[in-house]
Amino acid sequence: MRLGDLKAQLASLRAFSYPAYRRIWLGAFVSNVGTWVQNIALGVYVTETTGKAGWTGTIAALSYLPAVVLAPVSGALADRWDRRRLIAVLSVVQVLCAAGLAALGLAGHLSLFWIGALVLASGCAAAAAGPAFNALLSEIVASADLLSAVSLSSAQFNLARTVGPALAAAILTWGGVSAAFLANAVATLAVVAAVLSARGLPARGAAPTASLTSGVLEGFRVARSDPGIRLALVITTAVAVLVAPFIGLMPALAIKGFGRDAAGTAMLATSQGVGALIAAFTANAVAMRWGVRTLLVRALVALPPLAACYWLAPRFGLALAALALLGGIYLWSLSALSTICMGRVSRAMQARMNSLYFVTLSGGYVLGLVAQGWLTDRLGLRLVPAAAALLLLGLVVLLLGRHAFAAVDAPSAYGGTLPAPPPGRPPASR
Numbered sequence: 479m480r481l482g483d484l485k486a487q488l489a490s491l492r493a494f495s496y497p498a499y500r501r502i503w504l505g506a507f508v509s510n511v512g513t514w515v516q517n518i519a520l521g522v523y524v525t526e527t528t529g530k531a532g533w534t535g536t537i538a539a540l541s542y543l544p545a546v547v548l549a550p551v552s553g554a555l556a557d558r559w560d561r562r563r564l565i566a567v568l569s570v571v572q573v574l575c576a577a578g579l580a581a582l583g584l585a586g587h588l589s590l591f592w593i594g595a596l597v598l599a600s601g602c603a604a605a606a607a608g609p610a611f612n613a614l615l616s617e618i619v620a621s622a623d624l625l626s627a628v629s630l631s632s633a634q635f636n637l638a639r640t641v642g643p644a645l646a647a648a649i650l651t652w653g654g655v656s657a658a659f660l661a662n663a664v665a666t667l668a669v670v671a672a673v674l675s676a677r678g679l680p681a682r683g684a685a686p687t688a689s690l691t692s693g694v695l696e697g698f699r700v701a702r703s704d705p706g707i708r709l710a711l712v713i714t715t716a717v718a719v720l721v722a723p724f725i726g727l728m729p730a731l732a733i734k735g736f737g738r739d740a741a742g743t744a745m746l747a748t749s750q751g752v753g754a755l756i757a758a759f760t761a762n763a764v765a766m767r768w769g770v771r772t773l774l775v776r777a778l779v780a781l782p783p784l785a786a787c788y789w790l791a792p793r794f795g796l797a798l799a800a801l802a803l804l805g806g807i808y809l810w811s812l813s814a815l816s817t818i819c820m821g822r823v824s825r826a827m828q829a830r831m832n833s834l835y836f837v838t839l840s841g842g843y844v845l846g847l848v849a850q851g852w853l854t855d856r857l858g859l860r861l862v863p864a865a866a867a868l869l870l871l872g873l874v875v876l877l878l879g880r881h882a883f884a885a886v887d888a889p890s891a892y893g894g895t896l897p898a899p900p901p902g903r904p905p906a907s908r
Contacts, residue, residue: 491759492619493627498676499618505672506611507634509569512665514642516576518747519650519658520593521729522740531730531859533590535851538726540598542847545605545840552606552833561610561617561829562673568607569670575600576663583656608836613829614673616820624821626762629813633758636809639751643744650740697830700823700892705885707831710818711838713778713877717811718842720870721785723850724804724863725750726843730851735859736794749798750805757806761813770821771886774814775878780807782871789864812839823892 493499517538525534555564575596582588582596615627649658701707728750732742765773784804791797819835820828846866853862877883 491626491630492623492762493615493630496618496623499615499627499630501676502614502618502669502672503630503634505669506631507638508668509666510635510638511642511645512576512662514639514747515646515649515658515665516579516662518643518646518729518740518744519655520597521726522650522733522743523588523655524590524593525729525733528590529734531727531734531854532848532852534730535723535726535847537590537593537597539844539847539851540594541601541604542840543844544598544602545608545836546844548602548605552609555606555610559610561614562676564610565607565614565673566670568603568610569666569673571603572600573663573666573670575603576659576666580656580659580663583654583659588655605836605840609829609833612816612820612832616825616828618676624817628816628820629758629761632761632809632813633755636751636754636758636805640748640755643747643751647741647744697827697834700827701819701831701834704822704890704892705888706822706890707819707834709877709882709885710815711834713774714812714815714835714838715842716870716873717778717781717808717815718839719846719849720866721781721808721846722839722843723847723866724785724788724801726847727851727854727863730854730859731789731797736797738794742794745798746801749801750808753802753805753807754809757809758813761810764810765814765817769887770814770817771883773810774818774886775874775883777807777810777814778874779871781811782867782874785867785870786864789860789867818886822890827892 494503520537521534524537525531528534578596579588579593582592612628612631615631616624619627645661646658649661701711728746729743732738732746736742738745761773768776781804784800784807788797788800788804791800816832816835819831823831850862850866854860
């Protein structure tokens with residue numbers, strides 16, 4: 479390996495040089511292991527209880543629906559309030575929701591209504607905390623290390639995905655769904671301890687003096703007027719609607735498509751996690767070598783065919799292999815899109831841009847998950863998601879034909895800078 483390549487690989491890990499980042503990364507990892515234990519337990523329980531992919535997708539979508547409404551407001555709040563305390567309080571709400579699910583399961587009252595209500599409440603807390611957590615990264619690391627921090631945060635989420643599903647299968651076998659919910663409640667306390675114990679954060683600038691409403695509206699104005707952010711949000715919506723539902727519909731494919739059980743669902747989730755984990759640890763190095771725009775374009779070209787291969791795989795082993803590749807390319811796509819949204823503005827605006835990114839990602843995911851879930855029950859479990867993936871490919875080809883991706887490298891009017899493409903290397907795509 480050349481010295482330059484080695485330096486690029488090590489650059490992906492630079493965020494770990496910040497002690498506060500390491501502490502928060504570890505706490506979030508433990509919490510996300512619990513989240514995946516609960517997600518697998520819910521998906522398997524709902525699919526086996528109802529026999530409908532539509533209900534599987536709908537319950538999964540309730541976790542993300544609140545972000546469509548709350549994320550813009552929570553982004554503005556995160557730019558005003560102590561982000562650590564805000565994350566801690568909202569994480570406690572998630573602990574109570576998981577404990578409530580466990581109590582209902584033990585009492586024998588775990589109905590779809592109560593599952594939906596508590597999943598929605600937990601989703602509200604997660605939506606409100608998400609922009610604060612991601613913006614907290616920009617307080618901890620330098621601007622040059624922001625992509626490293628974003629990628630490594632994605633890595634811990636996907637490392638948790640490789641651990642959580644296997645742990646979920648074991649817990650479901652040993653103690654049932656109530657034990658899985660209780661495990662999530664305990665694990666979520668780790669992120670509370672991590673953010674409250676993080677010390678040595680740099681002093682923040684003065685809180686915005688404008689009203690909360692004007693802060694939210696300013697975020698929308700900036701996103702609309704900046705060509706790079708506007709493009710990133712459009713693409714994020716398309717990816718979320720057309721491809722991302724493969725995550726929430728994993729239990730349906732495992733159980734209905736391949737005749738598997740909780741262990742099969744866990745294997746699919748773990749396969750995606752392995753691919754995404756490898757991609758997360760290499761995203762920063764690849765972006766430094768190619769540039770953020772080229773990374774995004776190449777990932778978007780590969781994403782739809784891989785999604786179609788996953789859904790149309792005739793054997794479970796082939797689906798696992800396709801999903802590992804899909805998980806990696808999906809993460810590269812979202813890491814690049816998130817970096818564009820936050821990197822093209824100053825730190826004072828980053829939480830609001832991140833919140834709008836969450837709105838488009840979560841809103842599109844909810845729409846795609848519910849629509850694809852119910853359509854698969856009518857038109858076929860494999861056909862609908864595969865056709866949706868090919869629609870995304872058509873959109874990417876159209877954008878390439880119009881040279882729309884040049885907006886990513888256009889100068890920013892809002893104080894942001896993206897990692898520069900390698901010197902002397904011409905852009906590989908427009």
